[in-house]
Amino acid sequence: MEGTIEEGTITLTLFNAESGEIRKIRNETYKPYFFIRSPLTSQDRKVLNGTNVKLSTVEKIDLFTKEKRVLTRVETGSPTHFSVVSKLFEEKWEDEIPHLLSYIYDHQLVFGAPYTLENSELKPFWTSSESLEKTFNEKFYEVKSADPEKYEMLEHWFTLLSQPIPQVPLKELGIPETEDYEKIYLSFLLSRVANLPLPESFTNNQVSTWIKSILHFYLRKKNILIPRSSELRKVQAVQRIPGALTFQPKAGTYFDTVVVDFESLYPSLIDSYNLSYETVDCNHEDCFENRVPEEDHYVCRKRRGVYSILIGALKDLRIHWFKPLSKDHSIPNEKRRLAEEASKLLKLILVASYGVTVRIHGLAQPALAESITAYGRHALRQTWKLAEQQSLKPLYGDTDSLFLDCPSEENVNALIKRVKEDLHLDLAVDKVYSVCVLPRAMKAYFGIKKDGTADVKGLTAIKSSSPPFIRNVFLECVKELATAKNWTEFEAAKEKIKEVVKRAVTNLQNGKVSLKDLVYTVKLHFDVSEKLNNEDVFHQPYQCVVQLVDASKAVRFGQVVEFVKVKPFSYRGKTFTVKPIDLVRDFREVNVDDYIRNLRTALNQTFKPMNILFDEKPKTTLADFI
CATH class of the missing domain: 3.90.1600.10 (B family DNA polymerase, palm domain)
Known part of the structure; x- marks a missing residue:
């Protein structure tokens, strides 16, 4: 089942996966509504006079007190009419619920789920095998007795997510037919969990929207009044929230x-x-x-x-x-x-x-x-x-x-x-x-x-922008370290690591490293033209951009640029220290000392706590501060 709003009218679409039949059901009687206080004040009546709305009194449950609360239901003629009338009131409820979702919530329907049509009425057609239900009940038996309200939702979502994913015409849903099955599958799952239309599940990556729909569907189901944002905050202003705890590591x-x-x-x-x-x-x-x-x-x-x-x-x-x-x-x-x-x-x-x-x-x-x-x-x-x-x-x-x-x-x-x-x-x-x-x-x-793979957090040796030369040296060092199972083997590995780095530095100094292994890759996070027009000093990625633009290459925001660090040279009246990889003609242009310095800085941050230091001369490094 899928739904849309066509010319202000709720339209549900049913797809028969077996026959290929598509059936649409229009509901012209369901109108947008919101709630205001009850009884109405004379000012409320004055505001509503001439708005051509339908008023009724309803009972909802207050989320915070669990007591019944009497409200005035203001029903409007159309979504356009709704947007005009709702703006007349400062204190109102449920005016932010989209019209289509409001209909789905009120009728306890679920997007993307299977239904049958009996006497013009939709009935859930949710089935699962006895063995699957038995396994589920055994798995969550304790929850059922200890926390029945949670079990109710567990069972609801389990049943929905256990339904097969039908083969439906994606074109009818506004989804490209070329999309892979996994993404379609996830869209159906999200549609069922968060109760969102399939096209929205396919394109909407805002998890807050998903959670909001989950919450609103549940509250409507229980006839609980959905609180206004200010009521949820309990009048508290948004503030800095104390974060998580971190213990000082024993280095x-x-x-x-x-x-x-x-x-x-x-x-x-x-x-x-x-x-x-x-x-x-x-x-x-x-x-x-x-x-x-x-x-x-x-x-x-x-x-x-x-x-x-x-x-x-x-x-x-x-x-x-x-x-x-x-x-x-x-x-x-x-x-x-x-x-x-x-x-x-x-x-x-x-x-x-x-x-x-x-x-x-x-x-x-x-x-x-x-x-x-x-x-x-x-x-x-x-x-x-x-x-x-x-x-x-x-x-x-x-x-x-x-x-x-x-x-x-x-x-x-x-x-x-x-x-x-x-x-x-x-x-x-x-x-x-x-x-x-x-x-x-x-x-x-x-x-x-245990399998020899490295797990690194908060250290710079293998940044995504680092050149293959630095990453490869780091991984070679890791490979040597992975063989250590005790202190004796660890001391032996330390010596091998020093040899790995020494050999890499020698190869670099002798020009035995290919230019492609010295390439830094950086994504541009600023508007290129704005950056070039307003900066007196260019950071290295934008030094690269200037040269690419001058070489008639198109460069745009979000693009990844590739450059090599070279010996300082004058360009446009400024000192540049990098060149695009395609503009480096000879290895002799490479700033070998800079690469060695970057390599040692990166490795020191990881290996200094093991008493492995790669600087030829003792000096203060970043690792001294961590």
Whole structure:
């Protein structure tokens, strides 16, 4: 089922995948509406006089008090009429819900889902095999009894996402027929999860729009009045929210380091600690004691939060269904690949579940955002303490992960169990490094996994713009380091690394490195003409641009330019230090000293904590400050 608005009228389109038949259903009776207060004041009546609207009184449930609330429903004749009339009122509700979505929500329909047409009425045609339903019920049996409201949404989304993806004429949906199946599949999944039209699911990358639709559909389903943005914020202005916790790393080189992390930390906190718009600072006196760590907020104990239900259900569906399915080699490759795509889609929504509460219109609430990050800091701090209590040696902690120095499998499992018992959060082993290097700087580390691959964060050696020469030397060093399993082998690897770098420098000095391996690739992030006209000094990428333009080459914003660092030369009355790769005629133009300096700076940042230094003469380097 798909829907559009044609000439102001709701039009639903049904595609029969078997016969190819397309059927359209028009609803000319459903009109746009919004709510205002009740009873109407004399001023309200004066404003409405002559607007030709239809008024009625309705009861909705207040999200924050859970009490019934009487409102005036203002129904207009068309979307155009709606936009005129709604602007007459400052205090109004649900005026920002698009007309098509409003219809879908009110009729409890779902875009992209299968339906049958019986007596001009749409009926869900959602089926799944008995074995699949049995597996689902077994997997989420405890949720059903402990958290029935979350289970309701789990079952709803599971059923929808289990429906086959039909072969429909993409042209009718405004989707290019050349698009690959994976993208079409994801569009159907998103359409069903967020209840958005298929063309919008295909093109709209704003996750906040997805989350807003998920929330609004649920609130309409429960007859809960969708709050205004100011009501959600509880009059609080958008402000800076304290962020995540990071522990100062214990700098050094370590072997067999295990990294554990919380699975979907912020979504899990939202779920486990009942964090929602109406539950944070709920005004129940007997909830005051349920304080948020380090904050002047508290959380409701009397009711389950709407946001907590929705995010919790999506999180459980990803972690306990699609993620394991994506790694299950007993199922066909195609099903496993599609499960992986579904897991990625749900992860996108979950990753944004905190961010939208900070400053997105219609979703922001500072108190909720502060509570989420406060519980996040609390979780990492408590896990660090639990690790120390169990004789584990935590080395570094950042946001949702903890580095442990050579722990036994038994101790790690004990920590995971304790965190589940004490904090109600899922902790799991994320990575195991045979060698792990922690600089003094936070948010920077270098590890080699058991398979020999490097994992680098916050270090410059392998920036995307770095030339192949620097990247290749770095990877050769990593290869030598990957062989080390103890201190003796590590010391031997250090000497081999020094030889790798020494050989690379010698080859560069002797001109034995190809020009293509010295190319820096940089994307232009500024308007080219504006940059060239308003700058007295050009950064290296724009030095390259000037020369390309002078050579009659077209250059535009967002383009990637390739250049080589050369010996300083005068150009247009300025000193330039790079040339486009196509304009370098001879290796003798290359600024060899600059490449050596950049290579050593990059490598020092990674390898100095291992007491491997590549400068010929001792001097202060960037690594001294990290």
